[in-house]
Each structure stands twice: as C-alpha cells, then as structure tokens.
Amino acid sequence: MEKMTRPPVSIGAECVKNLWRRSGKRHLFITGSKQRGKSTLFSAMFGQNAGLFSRFDRDAGLVELKNAQTGRASVSGRLENGKMTPVPGGFDHGADTLNSWEEGTFFIDEIGFLESSDPEYCAALDALLDRVPVAAVLRKQPSPLFDREDALVVDLDQWYARFETMKLCCVVMASGRSERFSGNKLLAEFNGAPLVSSLFSAIPRELFDTVVAVTRYEAVAELAKSAGISALVHDEPALADTIRLGVEFCPGADGYMLCVGDQPFLSRDTFVALAADFALQPECILRPVCGDTPGNPVIFPACFRDELRSLSGETGGRAVIRAHPEALVLHPIADPREFFDVDTRENYARLTEAI
Numbered sequence: 001m002e003k004m005t006r007p008p009v010s011i012g013a014e015c016v017k018n019l020w021r022r023s024g025k026r027h028l029f030i031t032g033s034k035q036r037g038k039s040t041l042f043s044a045m046f047g048q049n050a051g052l053f054s055r056f057d058r059d060a061g062l063v064e065l066k067n068a069q070t071g072r073a074s075v076s077g078r079l080e081n082g083k084m085t086p087v088p089g090g091f092d093h094g095a096d097t098l099n100s101w102e103e104g105t106f107f108i109d110e111i112g113f114l115e116s117s118d119p120e121y122c123a124a125l126d127a128l129l130d131r132v133p134v135a136a137v138l139r140k141q142p143s144p145l146f147d148r149e150d151a152l153v154v155d156l157d158q159w160y161a162r163f164e165t166m167k168l169c170c171v172v173m174a175s176g177r178s179e180r181f182s183g184n185k186l187l188a189e190f191n192g193a194p195l196v197s198s199l200f201s202a203i204p205r206e207l208f209d210t211v212v213a214v215t216r217y218e219a220v221a222e223l224a225k226s227a228g229i230s231a232l233v234h235d236e237p238a239l240a241d242t243i244r245l246g247v248e249f250c251p252g253a254d255g256y257m258l259c260v261g262d263q264p265f266l267s268r269d270t271f272v273a274l275a276a277d278f279a280l281q282p283e284c285i286l287r288p289v290c291g292d293t294p295g296n297p298v299i300f301p302a303c304f305r306d307e308l309r310s311l312s313g314e315t316g317g318r319a320v321i322r323a324h325p326e327a328l329v330l331h332p333i334a335d336p337r338e339f340f341d342v343d344t345r346e347n348y349a350r351l352t353e354a355i
Contacts (some may be wrong), residue, residue, distance in 0.1 A: 015277050027148065038109075042135075070097075129150075173261065210250045263338065270288060277331050285331055287332070
C-alpha cells in the first residue's frame with residue numbers, strides 16, 4: 001500500500017491554524033520550496049479576504065499584485081530572458097494598502113524576491129508587523145522575517161518530509177473483558193457487523209508503518225486480519241500488558257498511537273489529523289479533545305516507549321500523560337460522537353441514537 005505523503009489540504013490547514021493558536025505567536029509565516037502547495041494551503045486556511053495576493057501568469061510572463069478587498073491590481077514583475085524583473089511602481093498600491101491597515105489580521109500571499117526589492121513596500125510591511133497580526137506566505141530565501149521572535153514559521157518541506165518518513169505504529173487495544181457489558185462488546189452487532197469492525201475500517205493503513213490489534217480473543221484477531229491489520233493474541237491479565245505488547249510489537253516506531261476498540265464513530269480524518277499534528281510537533285503527546293473533553297486515540301513519541309512498557313496493572317497511558325503535562329498537546333475535533341465508547345448494555349443501546 002502506497003504511503004501517504006502529506007495530509008489532505010483541509011486537514012493540513014486546520015493543523016497549522018491550531019498550531020498557530022497554541023503557539024501564542026503574533027504572526028504566521030508559511031514557507032517551503034516551489035510546488036510545495038504553500039498558496040493552496042494558505043487559501044484553504046484563510047480564503048482570499050482582506051489582503052494582498054500575488055499571481056503569476058505563465059503565458060504572459062507577468063506577476064500581478066492584487067488587493068483582494070478592493071480588487072485593485074498592478075503588474076509587479078515581468079519575466080524577461082528567463083529572469084524575473086521588478087516593474088517600477090508595481091508595489092505602490094501594495095505599500096498604500098499596508099500603510100492604511102489599522103486592525104485585524106492581514107493576509108499576504110506571497111513575500112519574495114520582487115517584494116524585497118521595493119524599499120517602500122518593505123518599510124510599510126515592517127510597520128504593519130508592528131501594528132497587527134500578519135499571516136503570510138514567504139518565498140524560501142534569506143529574509144529577516146524568518147528571525148522575528150513574534151512569528152511562527154511553518155516550513156512545509158520539513159513538515160511533509162516528517163509526515164512521509166515517520167514510522168507511526170497504531171496499537172488497537174482490544175483485550176478488555178467487558179465485565180460491565182456482560183459479553184464481548186467488541187463482537188456486538190453494529191451497523192450489520194461486529195462493533196470493532198467499524199474502528200478497523202476507519203484506520204487509514206497507508207498512514208501507519210504498522211497497525212496491530214492486541215487482543216485475547218481469536219474472533220477479534222480474525223476480524224483484524226480480514227481488515228489487513230496484524231493481530232497479537234495473548235492471555236496476559238492487565239491493561240498494561242496490552243500496551244506493553246503493542247509497543248514491543250513496533251520496536252522502531254517514532255510514535256505510538258494507542259486507540260481502543262469500542263469507538264465505532266472514530267473517523268479516518270481524525271487519525272490523519274492527529275498524525276499530521278504529530279509530524280508538526282514530533283516531541284509532543286497528541287490527544288484529541290472535543291470542547292473540554294479529552295479522548296482517544298493518543299499518540300506518544302518514542303521517547304516515552306520505556307514508560308509505556310513499564311506500566312503495570314490497570315494503569316494506562318493516562319499515567320504517562322499525567323507525568324509529562326508539559327509534553328501534552330490537545331488537538332480539537334468537532335464531533336463529540338467520535339468519543340462515544342461502549343461500556344454497558346445501556347450505553348450500547350444508545351448507539352443507534354448517536355448515528
């Protein structure tokens with residue numbers, strides 16, 4: 001199965017917006033090499049509302065600078081003999097726009113060689129950065145803007161490279177004895193199939209280096225295998241054993257996503273979004289949250305591997321989270337149904353109400 005090389009644009013946009021919000025930085029700069037999709041991502045995040053946008057007409061060999069609010073446009077660059085050349089006066093209305101903006105976030109797509117060649121535009125940009133928040137696409141070239149302490153810089157080259165190459169292991173914890181359910185809840189019927197099959201079908205296999213279901217039930221193991229998922233059958237007694245066995249099944253992973261088998265509404269997009277967020281911050285513990293309610297699955301970086309393996313009894317991953325609050329990052333999701341899990345028969349009866 002072909003590896004997923006980058007998150008879908010909509011998911012990537014939400015991840016970067018969340019990262020910007022969490023960072024507390026005033027400004028956001030998105031950079032990366034050519035054809036990395038900087039402008040596509042920027043547009044998905046912010047649209048083309050108030051701001052300045054540059055577009056290159058390849059057929060005409062011209063770069064146009066446009067004010068998205070007023071529609072005013074000018075030619076700011078011209079391709080001559082294979083070299084892009086600034087057009088005198090091409091940034092005059094751009095500088096006027098920057099100088100007149102007084103409040104609210106300002107958006108610029110993009111800032112590069114042409115913009116840097118106009119002293120008045122650069123001075124207006126510096127003044128703007130001191131007045132209001134700015135979100136901008138930056139050409140990957142030397143620039144003092146990258147050194148601003150009040151700016152979050154997201155380099156798509158680094159992010160996508162980590163996303164493509166990271167080895168992420170998904171451990172499905174499917175060993176519970178379902179004592180409050182009075183039967184194996186993972187095999188209870190849901191939408192015409194066993195409950196755990198909903199989770200198995202939601203897991204994007206191309207996202208993970210390894211997916212393993214750790215279970216004490218042969219029937220669950222067979223369902224996992226039929227979904228293209230590895231299965232580890234055991235007879236160890238405790239929750240901590242399930243986590244240890246799952247982590248040890250993936251010794252070379254960069255991160256471990258621990259999920260439970262009884263969340264039938266967990267979506268493929270949530271798996272991808274958590275992985276994309278983890279690639280942005282590979283040293284952090286990633287946990288989804290809906291409103292004020294945290295949930296599963298949770299990604300633990302490899303640096304916590306030994307702590308996960310050392311858990312005992314019915315102690316789960318929460319113990320590692322409590323021990324390292326500084327490492328925890330919460331990833332917001334919108335649909336509270338995704339956290340719906342099955343513990344009792346009464347809880348199971350409400351499944352159809354949640355559909």
